[in-house]
Amino acid sequence: MRFLLYLLPLIYFLFSLYTTGSSFGYFTSLEPETIIYSSIDLLLSYALFFYFIYGKKEKLKLLQNDLNLYFISFIEKKWFLISILLIISMFFSYKSILLSLSGMTREELATASGVNFYMLFFSAFIKASTPFVFYFKSSLKVKALFLFSFVSVIVYSASMAEMLYFMMTILTLYSLFGGVKLKQVILYTSSVLLLAFLVALIGQSSRYGNMSFSHFIMSIIMKVTSYRSYSFYLSEYVYKDYDFLNVFYPFLGYLSNYFNNLFCSGCGAYGSDFVVSYRYLGVNPDYNTMYLANVIYPWWSFFVSSFGFLGVFIKVAYNWLILHLLLKYKFRLTFCFVICNLLYISQFNYFLMTLIGFVGFMIFIFMDVMLNRSIRKA
Numbered sequence: 001m002r003f004l005l006y007l008l009p010l011i012y013f014l015f016s017l018y019t020t021g022s023s024f025g026y027f028t029s030l031e032p033e034t035i036i037y038s039s040i041d042l043l044l045s046y047a048l049f050f051y052f053i054y055g056k057k058e059k060l061k062l063l064q065n066d067l068n069l070y071f072i073s074f075i076e077k078k079w080f081l082i083s084i085l086l087i088i089s090m091f092f093s094y095k096s097i098l099l100s101l102s103g104m105t106r107e108e109l110a111t112a113s114g115v116n117f118y119m120l121f122f123s124a125f126i127k128a129s130t131p132f133v134f135y136f137k138s139s140l141k142v143k144a145l146f147l148f149s150f151v152s153v154i155v156y157s158a159s160m161a162e163m164l165y166f167m168m169t170i171l172t173l174y175s176l177f178g179g180v181k182l183k184q185v186i187l188y189t190s191s192v193l194l195l196a197f198l199v200a201l202i203g204q205s206s207r208y209g210n211m212s213f214s215h216f217i218m219s220i221i222m223k224v225t226s227y228r229s230y231s232f233y234l235s236e237y238v239y240k241d242y243d244f245l246n247v248f249y250p251f252l253g254y255l256s257n258y259f260n261n262l263f264c265s266g267c268g269a270y271g272s273d274f275v276v277s278y279r280y281l282g283v284n285p286d287y288n289t290m291y292l293a294n295v296i297y298p299w300w301s302f303f304v305s306s307f308g309f310l311g312v313f314i315k316v317a318y319n320w321l322i323l324h325l326l327l328k329y330k331f332r333l334t335f336c337f338v339i340c341n342l343l344y345i346s347q348f349n350y351f352l353m354t355l356i357g358f359v360g361f362m363i364f365i366f367m368d369v370m371l372n373r374s375i376r377k378a
Helices: 002-018 032-055 057-077 079-101 106-113 117-135 140-157 161-177 182-203 213-239 249-263 272-276 299-328 332-343 355-377
Strands: 279-283 290-293
Touching: 002 032, 002 161, 002 213, 032 057, 032 161, 032 213, 032 299, 032 332, 057 079, 057 117, 057 140, 057 161, 057 332, 057 355, 079 117, 079 140, 117 140, 117 161, 117 332, 117 355, 140 161, 161 182, 161 332, 213 279, 213 290, 213 299, 249 299, 249 355, 299 332, 332 355
Parallel strands: none
Antiparallel strands: 279 290
């Protein structure tokens, strides 16, 4: 069963690659270079994953035991504080529900709400912690607390991206540590899909209100596939534009524009306008809706833009260094996140492109610092 999980990133890649081209409504076919770069990136990611799985087996076992013992204990002790944070978040989620029921789409809701820094940090914390709480042996009280918190976050954002992240992280934990239980996987998958359906009915009723559950499931599968397919096309907007001046961007993402501007004014080409601007890629032949894509630029494309063909190899070397340091200095949660990013997320999204992604990564670092501090006191 664990071996089958190893195949999921490859299956995801192949199926998403299959659903590109004019037969699926895209204006153009993918460039051969895009397929080559994407394939090499995935193979190198697999190689690095198996290096840590089999080459660092004893350290991973210690990491698993530490998370199961110390992290869950740390969370159990903070349940009252998290409960207070949940109550505050429910106020913002309630406002979001009212706006959704008034007819606002998810895109309009994001614009109307603006940046809520409380929910930005709370969402990042809940999104980061929930998969670990459900994978490891936590109490029913804590599981219920994080379930309600997770629902609050999803209702607030009216987005299903958090659920996709939850599933990818759970799959990564099973791939890293084993313990795959078919009933548990089915339960989690069914629960996430049902939750996605309910959130869609509330938050995106104009889009999904008249759908049956089975029709909704098929639309979700196609939407998840489209994320990956879109990223193939969006990568061509990046790597075709060779720009050595953005050399820091593949390594630092959101922060790199500050470093780029040390070389010349305006060298930070990948600002918010670039990230959020929609690219018109085609028309869905089944629903007659436009393929509009933004944000989901694969990480490898920025390395290739700066370093050419060698970029995909520099990316895997950079990831090896990060993972090696995280494992050495016992940043356990962050290590698991970077592995998840390596196998799944970075293939279609550079997690440091946006402020939200940067905050999410720093939340992992912060939780590891607090966890290590707690372990030293124990």
